Amino acid sequence: MSDHNSASEVVIVGGGIYGTSLAYQLAKAGRSVTLLEAGEIAGGASGGPGERGVRASGRDLRELPVCALAQQLWAEYQARIEGGVGYRRVGGLKIYDVSYGHREHEVRGRMEATAMVQASLGTPSEVLSRDEALAREPELAPGILGAIWCPHDGVGDHSFATRQFAKEAAKAGAVIRTGAKVAEIVQTRGAVTAVKLASGETVPVGSRLVVVANAGAEALLKPVLKPHELGPVWNLMPQMHFVSNPLNRTINHLLSHAHRRLAVKQLPDGTIMLSGGAHVGYTPEGLWKGSLSSMTQNVTDGLLTMPFIDNSSLLSVDASRVEAVAADQIPLIGQAEALPNLIYGYGWSGHGFAISLGFTRLFSEWIATGEKPEALEPFSPLRFHKPAEMLKAAALGRAAA
Incomplete structure (x- = not known):
């Protein structure tokens, strides 16, 4: 165990999938790392x-x-790490039908265009006919158009x-501290030098502080x-439903729907998990309030997609996890202008688990080289401000002319 009073090269705030996978990658590369959760x-x-989707289908481009x-x-670490990382590549189907207000030629065109651009950006994608989709998932509602x-x-x-x-980060030498709530970022002469914990303890920072605490990041970063x-963000509480499978039917893939807020998964024990739909209330005290209306919407969307679920019984509901969401529903990733050794990422939008390892690999490169990878530029908070500045400058130019 490293001395808490000595500065680690990199201090990471946040013990979720972003913080732990980044700590693992950095520690394996030989850097001294302290993670504070x-x-x-x-x-x-x-x-x-339950499980989360590791999907590319239907994502923001x-x-x-x-x-x-x-x-x-995900595939590499599943094979490399002893015991794996709980990843199963089952393939994904995004289901399309002609719902109210849509036209068949529009839906088919959308399918073709979406598959084409996904494939061009690194995600193999194939349009399936109705019969081809039903051959893969026989329990789908027969009214689907394709997938x-x-x-x-x-x-x-x-x-x-x-x-x-x-666990693997700790084995590689990282210090993992739980019950260590960061209350303040300490700066001296234009650099982060430490963080102060709620307990009053000061933890020194070496070359880099990384804040990836998601729902807790904004309050820490604002000062x-x-x-x-910063970017416009808010919090939400997704509600997930777990239902029985008395008919012992099989869902072969990760399922989503083009016109419904729905994700369907079958867990290894046969339980059906419905998620991705309506959310629940969240009180200022940090308590979640279950919602029958959310349950009704989510279960109805599940039934309309996989009718056999009507024979299921509700096993449990969970809405205990807070997600931070940016206005355009993609993450916020930046580097503090006044504190260049502070980088941050949050607003993972409720679907950040799937892409976490890609982001943390890019963060690792950023820390190693000192240069922000170009692939991270679309996620800069400046996207909410720079266009307005450009338009203002153009307007002033026209006025001067």
């Missing part, structure tokens, strides 16, 4: 029951190159993966960032 490892959005890298790494098939999509046990990376270095 306010609660327990996987105690936030990276924890909880700006995320696709990072997701392609992440999917490669996009993504063979590299899969699922992962998020809690297990996060803990595995923490040291300029307004344009």
Whole structure:
């Protein structure tokens, strides 16, 4: 165990999948690392029951190159790390039908265009006819039009993966501290020199501080960032439903739907998990309030996609994890202008688990070279401010002319 009073090269704030996988990658590269987690490892959005989708299908186009890298790494770490990281490459189907207000030629065109651009950005994608989709998933509602098939999509046990990376990081020499809530970033002469914990302890920072605490990041960063270095974010509480499978039917892939807020997975024990739909309330005290209306919407979307679920019984509901979401639903990643040795990422938008390993590999390169990888540029908070500045400058130029 390293001395807490000596400065690690890199101090990471946040013990979710981002913090632990980054700690693992840096420690394996020979850097001294300390990870500080306010609660327990996987105690936030990276924890909880069930599995998360590791999908590229249907993502924001700006995320696709990072997701392609992440999917490669999920398979690599599953094979390399003893016991794996809970990853299963089951393939993904995004289902399309002609819902109210749509036209068949529009839906078919959207399928073709989406598959084409996904493939060009690193995600193998194939348009399936109705019969081809039903051959892969016989339990699908017969009224579907078709699907996009993504063979590299899969699922992962998020809690297990996060803990595995923490364990492997510690084996590689990283210091993992739980119950270490960071309350303040300490700066001296234009650099971060330490962080102060809620307990009053000061933890020194060597060459780099990385804040990836997701829902807790903004409050910590606000005192040291300029307004344009932050982005518009809010918190949400996804609600996940677990239902029985009395007919012993099989769902072969990770399923999503083009017109419904829905993800369907079959867990290794046969349980059906419905997620991705309506959310629940979150109180200022940090308590979640279960929602029957959210349950109704989510289960209904599940039934309309996989009718056999009507024979299921509700086993449990979970909405205990807070997610931070940016206005355009892609992450915020930046470097503090006044504190160049501070880099940060948050606002993973409820689907950050899948792409986490791609982002942390790029963060590792950033720390190693001192140069921000070009692939991270689309996620800069400046995207919310720079266009307005450009338009203002153009307007002033026209006025002067």
